[in-house]
Amino acid sequence: MATNAAAGDETRDTPTGSTSPAPPAPDLRSADWRDKPSRTDSLAAQLSTVVGGPVGDHAMIGRSRFWTPLRIMLAFAVVFLALGWAGKAGCIQQTTDGAGHVTLDWNNGRQYVAMCYSDTVPLYGAEHLNEGAFPYKKQWTETGSDGKPQTRYMEYPVLSGLYQWLAMEVSNAWQGLRLPGALPVVVYFNVAVIGLAMAWLVTVWASAQLSGRRVWDAALVALSPLVLVHVFTNFDALATAFAATGLLAWSRRRPVLAGVLLGLGGAAKLYPLLLLGPIVVLCLRSDSRQRLPALWEQLRHNGSGRMAGLREYLDGARIRPLRAAGLAVVSAGLTWLLVNLPIAAPFFDGWREFFRLNTERHADPDSIYNVITSFTGWQGFDGPLASSDTPGVLNAVSLLLFVLACAAIGYIGLTAPRRPRVAQLIFLVVAAFLLTNKVWSPQYSLWLVPLAVLALPHRRILLAWMTIDALVWFPRMYYYLGIDKKGVPEQWFTGAVIVRDLAVIVVCLLIVRQIYRPAEDLVRRDGVDDPVGGILDHATDPLLPWLPSALRPRLGPPEPATAAR
Template sequence: MPRTPSRLATPSRGDGVVALASDVFGGPLGRYAGLGRRPWTYAAAVLSALASVLVALGIVQKNHCVSAGWSTPGSLWRACYSDLPAAVTSQPGASPWSTGGAGHTQPVLTAFLTWVLRRLTPSGVGLAEQRWYFALAAIVIALLIAATVVATAALLEGTPWQAAHVALSPVLITASLVSLDIFGVALMTVGLLAWHRRYPLVAGLLLGAAISARTFPAVVLIAVVLVAWRDGRRQDLGRLLGGVAVAIVVSLCMAYAVGGDPMEPYQAWSDQAAGYGSPWLIAQIAHVTIPANALTALAVIGWVLALVVGVYLATDRERNLPVAPLALAMLVVVMVTGKSMPVQNALWVLPLIALCGLSWRDHLVWAGIEVAYFAGVWMYVGTSFNPEKALPGAAYSILTMARLLALVGLVWRAILTHGELERERIVADVVPEWWLPEPAGATAVRPD
């Protein structure tokens, strides 16, 4: 029986946004076009190159700061603020935990990456040195995005062009150069690829490193564990967790070896008040004060709630969710209950959007709200400099709520999309066999 092309295998035929775009760029896929003649590496190479263009557009978007500096309030009114130049406010020390080093505010591996970039930055004065650091960081970020695109395409060998959700997302222009969050995203995605390719120890090492670079990959790890336990991959699961433990222990030992305290950023987080992007900040704008310890408790409850949601969805045999939508659902719970949700958090969900097989309409609705929030949050931050010019608190609250609802909408669409694809019996065309497992008790039947 011939394989029926799916919406994801031929997006220009099934995805309305892609079909509309194909009228401008290249044209839709022809009736007699051959599918699958090029390997997934072709799509990965093309998309990686296109992703670098979006990073370049991000530099253009921050042109004012590149030209005039990242000082406030100018960086706020021009929406070009970035955490990256802050790394050159002091001389590079002997370790990331030296005076002014990133180790005091960043997880271990991100602190080390920041320190290495600082050491590579040519000596200069003021803005010149910041420009050098920003340029080096931009190159590293472009490479990390390329690695994420390649890993996503490799996970979706049958439909590698779905990795365009990572490479061509508008949020790359606004959020990719704000911080080094993409470091954790890249490690996480490559770790998922290693798990998919049946290298559990390597996957554990990579996911452990991702957790040491950013905390959020721990949510994805939990999703992998739940699905692996459900599907009977107990032996692989042991190797995976062993690798995670080794990576985290090595990262902690690296920090202690250079005299640093890797727990310092988390201790600072526990004392942190409600930050930008958090629903708890809306309460503060409404003159309802929530103490820092209560916010910490709420954030911890969010992690527990995410685990409960993950267990429920993973054990629901009717849905039989794979890793991607399960991880997305759990991640969104953690994000919307956290103390803050900065603009760069948008990067966290890009690989999961691709792996869930969401349509570009869903992606662009969410990304449009993210871009609107990106512009609005800096205008709100500028309140302390010029209240008359700044965005009012009520308008900022509306943008924040819209952003939170858009994330919840992504989860809803991801679960619905998985159900639709299974009902149409085109699962084998969407993603590799393991990534979307067969329903419990079913016999795998692959079309000729």
């Protein structure tokens, strides 16, 4: 085919005889193994019509030089983070009081009417950060509702408290440089928000890496309605970043690094430490189907070979996953201890304030216990209590319910016909903790977002739950506003909490259903096992003869064989 050189046409003849604007790339491989949501998901297919419809049959997947799925998701996340900041910006507006002093405009319950409330703003003064105080060392006295004085300290875990202190130091340095500024609390809020935004971007990045062939599932982490409402409500994005990167390290068979990251997450919020339980259960299940029964017989009948058999057992298939789980648990515990010791040793009373408050704290408005009280007038397990009284029975009941839930999840993990995926069990454990706990602060729902996307990649279902959860913020704010200021009755808020809890329970039930029906699991199609599993990915899934029969896997009909990728 002739080219028009005189016209400056730079097209060249390709081997197939077609005209190309440039020589084709030498590597013509296509990532056809990647899931194509516009063809496999009805919601994505409908949305794709905005940009030309589903991807073509002969499209070269994964050939874009710049706009990779990860970069697109990070761009989405930046947009949603900006919108999240805009949603909170109403609470950092400034005004003047009667004396002409510049103050925050929280007049007439603005923080509730505008639904812009964020703990970050009041904590700046409540934790005495405005005084330049070092957390856990600074103490102050408050008068409780019973009229008794109480000595108070920073009420957050170590890394969250130090993050607030660091944000305060950076905001003070900014103002010291005489750069454009505002009220100290406004500068502090914006500095804290930048760090939290970066932490959520890390969460999105790690979730995309953990999604395997279904990389586009992680787009819902970036585009979650909960991000719009709660990513800057408190400091929980720090913990989600550590939890997600800890799972990423585990998926890459680096158990020590995984434990370190989860330990750091536990020093910011305790929930990342919960992720270790499911990992231990699934590593316990991974054993040698063929070697172990024969080994038991050798140990029983061959006395001279017992030591050799024991050595083989310790080096065998089962101990490798357990050794990895043990390394993760030990490294997490040591990391948590090393982070906490420098604070606990010199400022023990300040360090234990977080644990003391969680012990003495009563049922929060979001908890199922308060919901029951709201609709029935029930006085709680402990009866009427003063603010300084510890709800001992409530603490015991919530702990017992969580332990029972974990036992049930462990039973599911051991008896399912096929080893559950790591993300599935982890979501169940974290959801059980939130449902049974006496505290479910609104931003805690962020914990579930990346876990849900990895555990149950059904976009319509997850988007419905996340939207319901995000919408609870509206009756919450107007309940806090008070009926006397045209707010809503408590039952409007607690009724929304019931709907939220039911939505989370439905997600849990769907995950359990897929655990017992692994053929319905979208993640495990095309020979995929567990993208988050790490050492468990494509590991043997034995009958576990060393366990009681009640705890052994319930084998169903064999699944059709698929080629592993």
